[in-house]
Amino acid sequence: MPKLNIFVGTMYGGALDVAEQVRPLFEQEGYEVTIFEQPKLEDLTQNSADLALFCVSTTGSGDFPGNFVPFVRAFREQSPALPELRYGLIALGDSSYGETFCGAGRTLDALLEDHGATRLGERLEIDAMETFMADDEAVPWIEQWIESHQLKAA
Template identity: 40%
Template sequence: MSSILILVGTESGNAQMVGETLMDEFSAKGHDVDMAMDDATLDGLDLPARDVLLVVTSTHGLGELPDNIIPVHDALGEEKPDLSGLKYGVIALGDQTYSDTFCKAGKTMDALLAELGAHKVGERLEIDACTQPLPDEDALTWGEEWLAQLG
């Protein structure tokens, strides 16, 4: 079983709902799961010591990261830790009516983790608020497939 950290970036609570749903589901399957959201810091997350990271983030404004995940993103960009021992996945929430910035926060985190050497597992899940009012349903289906790919 894997030790999984779910890092949530949220403004309105939808990404938090997805993170909590997946935490419950993964825990029920025997995985050791923690969730970080409020007051998350890079030091507190200790990513180099982790096995698996799942980023669940919404996008707001003109493609910005949610306020609560900005400190982690900025610290990763500044400190550039070696994350070559980390597997990760990304669930990005957005609104396709903003086509230029759809799921941009998730794409931003995905690119940064790859740049730092982390190994992406599966494809990024992009959830459109216009077509999926209950994002946790899509996330559950994706999460089962993602867990199977972790090996």
């Protein structure tokens, strides 16, 4: 059974809600899914999975939420090579913050790419100014993502 690890960076629970709403979509396709609410770098580097999904909200001026800061700090310090990692990224933000909109997701995406990981498809950016419930955008995006990248395992 293929494995999917979902890494969550959230301040008020929106990104965690997205992770919990998309989990069954992967389980229906035959994946064993683990959600990391307090992710550690080891969860990414030592917990091998066929696929990773990052659900990350942005706080302040493009910053990572508190629960995700230790992960990013360790990532930058240890600089792991991730050539085997295939991932998707859902970034949550608020366009009223201008240039820092989805800043955490964009920064994470660049970090992963710089370390050899391969993003499948485009990053989904969800704007709180336009979408009240983030999973309203995330669920159809994940359905299309699974289909277009032939991620069905069942």
